[in-house]
Structure formats: structure tokens, C-alpha cells
Amino acid sequence: MESKQVGVVGAGISGLVTCKYLLQKGFQPVVFEAGRSIGGVWASPLGSTRLQTPAELYQFTDFPWPESVTGAPNHKQVMEYLEAYARRFDVIRHVRFGEKVVGLEYVGPDQEEMEAWDLWGGTGDGFAGAGRGVWHVTVEKEDGAKEEHVMDFVVLCLGRFSGLPKIPSFSESKGPEAFNGKVIHSMDLAKMGSSVAAEFVKGKRIIVIGFLKSALDVAAECADINGVELPCTMIVRTKRWNLPDFSAWGVSFGYYYFNRFSELLFHKPGEGIMLSLLATLLSPLVNAFSTYFSSYKLHV
Structure with a gap:
């Protein structure tokens, strides 16, 4: 082929x-990246951002972390790791930086024919048999110029x-326009850069809505900048606990949440x-696990 x-x-x-696996399979990959760096969300995070998991739980199977990296790596260590991975597998030369994909058009069999297919591509082949269709990929460069590339797949x-x-979404007159302070998204704060973000946060009373990774990063950033004098307030819908590590009373979280068994505890789209x-039948175990780890948190 x-x-x-x-x-x-x-x-x-x-x-x-x-890109790495496409190269190994003998394909010709072209990676379109709108920014000027690899790494996605790790390319421009908040200064205090780090992994919320130990390094050994967040690594490529064929590319371990350096022995010098332990615990939960910070964002600079993560970027260095990703850059080393890209160099090791010769990925960088296939990346076209500063090219944002603004259009995708499939040129091939019409919609009516495709709806009649029983198999992907009509044949079960990802490339629709003998080159029956191609993708026209339109990219916009940083200077505004546009180019079109033809790809097989x-x-x-993203x-x-x-x-x-x-x-x-907010009801009328109940959104940011009704608030006297400044309302921004965590992405906006990250885009400011460390020094500008620090100046923006310094001396202000901050409320963070949410309790997932981005919210915790923002809260940590505000705590680093303002200290205890102006503590950051977090508003969450449901009570949650942050545990210092991945075990409670000597029992690892991994036995419950980081294995195939844990997937059986939750309903999934399209399940039989x-x-x-x-x-x-197993859903009561979720509450049992949560109660167990919550009890540990209340006693430490």
C-alpha cells in the first residue's frame, strides 16, 4: 500500500x-499547530500549575521520566519531558507551527452513498478502499494567508x-454584567503570563467558581501571590475532598479508581x-469508597 x-x-x-505512531506505521503525518510550541495546554499554563498525579502515573509507556523527576512534576518539567519525547521520536520536523486549521472538507462519495455503508469507508478500510475520498484541509497562517492541503485522512x-x-449561561441581569468586579475565565488568566497575572491578582479578593484542575490551579496561584492576608474563596456545587496522596490508612486509591474494575461502577453511553x-448492582460501592476516603480526610 x-x-x-x-x-x-x-x-x-x-x-x-x-504523529509518532503514524511514523512507525509508515504513513506521512503533517501536524498543524496554531501556536508556536508543542504541548497544548501545557505550553501556557499558570505559574503554579503542576500535575495532580505522581510522575509514574502520567508518562508514555515507551518513554519514562528522567530519574531526577519525582513526585508531581511542575509545568516546566512536563514541557521538558514532552519536548524530549518529540525529539526522541523525530516528531518536531513534521509539525507546522503557526498554522490554524479553519476548514475541513471531505471530497469523495456523496452523503447518500455513505449513509448506505455498513462498514467504515464502505469497505472497513480507514482510507475508503482505493483512494475514493480525500480531505481538503484549509489552514490560516499567522499573517492571515490561507493554504489548502490535500490529505488522505x-x-x-484538539x-x-x-x-x-x-x-x-445566566438568566437576564444575573450574569457578569450585574457584578461590580472583573469576571474572567481561567484561560484568560493563564494567557496573561506569570508577571502580568501576578499584578492582576495582587491585592484583590478572588472568588473561584469550580473545583476541578483549573480551579485548583487558579486558587493555588492566588494563594502564592496574596498569601493569607487575602485568601481565595472557592464556590463548588458538591462537597469534595483533596487528599495529600493516593492512599488512606495505607489503602491505595489504585485498587478502586485506577483499574478496569472501576469502569464497571458507572453507567456508560451505549452500554448493553x-x-x-x-x-x-455495583453503584453502592462508589458511595462506600467515597465515605471511606472522606472519613480519612476528616481525621488527618
Whole structure:
């Protein structure tokens, strides 16, 4: 089979891994990256951002961390690790920086024919048999100029946080316009850069809405800048606990949440009767695990 050209959108972690495996399979990958750096969300995080997991739980299977990196690496260490990975597997030369994908068009069989297919591509082949279709990929460069590339296949590696902040909707006159202070998204704070962000936060009373990774990063950043004099307030919908490590009374979280068994505890889209029944029967274990670890938190 002739070597196929595959377009990869995004040079974050997923894009780097995709490019690496495409090269190993003999394809010709082209990675389109809108920014000037690999790394995705790790390229411009808040200064205090670090992994919330130990290094050994966040690594490529074929590229371990340096022995000097222990615990939960900070964002600079993560970027150095990703850059080393890209160099090791010769990925960088396939990345086109400063080129944002603004259009994708599939040129091939019409919609009516595709809807009649029982198999992907009509044949079960990812490339639709003998070159029946191609993708026209339109990219916009930093100077505003546009180019079109023809690809045999396209892989989207944009991630969940590709420059699109998730803003909740508010009823009329109940949103940011009714608030006397400044309302920004965590992405906006990260884009400011460390020095500008520090100046923006310094001396202000900050309220963070949410309790996931970005919210905790913002709270940590505010704590580093303002200290105890102006503590940051977090507003969350449900009570949550942050534990100092991945064990409680000597029992590791991994036995419950980091294995295949944990997947059986929750209902999933498209699940069959057996998986649905298992999730229903095993769901009380979720509350049992949460109660166990919450009890530990209250006693430490």
C-alpha cells in the first residue's frame, strides 16, 4: 500500500503520540499547530500549575521520566519531558507551527452513498478502499494567508480545552454584567503570563467558581501571590475532598479508581444489558469508597 498522508490537528500530547505512531506505521503525518510550541495546554499554563498525579502515573509507556523527576512534576518539567519525547521520536520536523486549521472538507462519495455503508469507508478500510475520498484541509497562517492541503485522512487532536472557554449561561441581569468586579475565565488568566497575572491578582479578593484542575490551579496561584492576608474563596456545587496522596490508612486509591474494575461502577453511553446491570448492582460501592476516603480526610 502506498504511503498515505495523514493530517493531525493539534500538537498537544495526543497529537505528538499520534504523529509518532503514524511514523512507525509508515504513513506521512503533517501536524498543524496554531501556536508556536508543542504541548497544548501545557505550553501556557499558570505559574503554579503542576500535575495532580505522581510522575509514574502520567508518562508514555515507551518513554519514562528522567530519574531526577519525582513526585508531581511542575509545568516546566512536563514541557521538558514532552519536548524530549518529540525529539526522541523525530516528531518536531513534521509539525507546522503557526498554522490554524479553519476548514475541513471531505471530497469523495456523496452523503447518500455513505449513509448506505455498513462498514467504515464502505469497505472497513480507514482510507475508503482505493483512494475514493480525500480531505481538503484549509489552514490560516499567522499573517492571515490561507493554504489548502490535500490529505488522505485527518485525525483531530484538539483536546477538551482547545482555546474554547466553557462559560455558563445566566438568566437576564444575573450574569457578569450585574457584578461590580472583573469576571474572567481561567484561560484568560493563564494567557496573561506569570508577571502580568501576578499584578492582576495582587491585592484583590478572588472568588473561584469550580473545583476541578483549573480551579485548583487558579486558587493555588492566588494563594502564592496574596498569601493569607487575602485568601481565595472557592464556590463548588458538591462537597469534595483533596487528599495529600493516593492512599488512606495505607489503602491505595489504585485498587478502586485506577483499574478496569472501576469502569464497571458507572453507567456508560451505549452500554448493553449486562454492563447496565453491573453498574446498577455495583453503584453502592462508589458511595462506600467515597465515605471511606472522606472519613480519612476528616481525621488527618
